Amino acid sequence: MTAPSDLTPGRPLVFRNATVLTMDDAHNVEDGADVLVSGDRISAVGKSLEVPEGTAEIDGTGGIVMPGMIDTHRHMWQTAMRGYGADWTLTQYFVWNYLQWGKSFRPQDIYAGNLLSAIEAIDAGVTTTVDWSHNLQTIDHAEAAADALQEVPGRFVLAYGNIQAAPWEWSAAPEFRDFVARRFGGGNDMLGFQMAFDVPGNPEFPEKAAFEVARDLNVPVTTHAGVWKVTTDEGIRLMHEHGFMTPSSVYVHAASLSEDSYHRIAATGGSASLSTESEQSAGQGYPPTWKLREHGIGVSLSMDTSVWWSADLFSAMRATLSADRAREHLEAHARDETVTHHKLRAEQVVDWATRGGARALGLDSLTGSLEPGKKADVVLIKNDASPVMFPLLNPYGHVVFQAQRGDVHTVVVNGRVVKYDHRLVGTDLAKARQVVGETVEYLKGELGPQAWHEGMHPEIPETRVLDNPYTYTYTQE
């Protein structure tokens, strides 16, 4: 077996004898195949590859090699409060984020959340993550966010936002432009940039100025769209009529929109980022794959926030496939019909978790599939100690419904091994543990024990259990 010390950066690396999901245009699947990584690129995919002398080997027998997964929307700073809001609704989240705790986050707290989230991403085989960073109250906050992302050997996109100020204000600040030029001027494909803000539908369209900044900087805009009663069809209409809907636009959630809005998105070539665990439990609207499929709108997957949900795309794929099928059955039953053949397949959601993300981010020429010449962002799913890894009959189905993040054996990002034999390589988890601990202590102190407790345990509305006509009691004779 290859020792972790053999996996030095720059040394060629080959995965041997795995089931390879290339996710190329033909969705070619190869059994018993190899993937060769040379430098930061994939140099070959095929059976019994000849490799340069000194190539490190990773045995993929019994495992699945697939492209690194891509998350197009994650509020990484919120990972500092992992799981805290598990029982929230969107309303409770907004109170927390906009009115109470969001403001308390200092630059070091943004750093702490981002650091942990970034490490968590690569550990789960998510090799590219968009940090939808909407609490950058000062440039110091933004520097802290970017510092954390650059400290972790994953591919990231900083989507710059600030919910504590209006987008037409923060994007007009000279220090914002200065920050972008300073940290994103070099064409570094390990750290990309987007602007992140929402368009609630004010008829004056004050967001126009922020869109103009994005156009001027030539950066994409990502926006929460179709969030029930929060961002509506009006926002889509205004964006469209002012010419700001482009193929690089990412519409997060894109639920509860009208046919007209979906037509506008489809016509302008933008894509939707689905966070199905989020849409199902927070209330933005029903996860809209069934609508997006009808309109031919591109889909990528995302996890939204670990203040509520998991941050691995196995969960995203599973939830998304299940939600689409649940909707299909429910609608059929309402017509007194039975669904005999599912429309959405496991293969498609694996595509959304890989290629879909690459397309959404304009990175399709670099990542999202295992093809010679592309950057080497590679995941090996293999767990010899698990009863769930065999038999391996339907690899797409296995990825979606059987595998989970604990089965991620090896992760390579940009040709560098960042996880091997289920252990992170070259990442300082102890540091993340320490800084997140400090942030939690600080936030607890700011709010006090009562508010801390109440925030985590929202009141439960009363549920009346119906009188049951079949209830009876035995009587003794």
Ligand SMILES: [Zn+2]
């Ligand atoms: Zn979000």
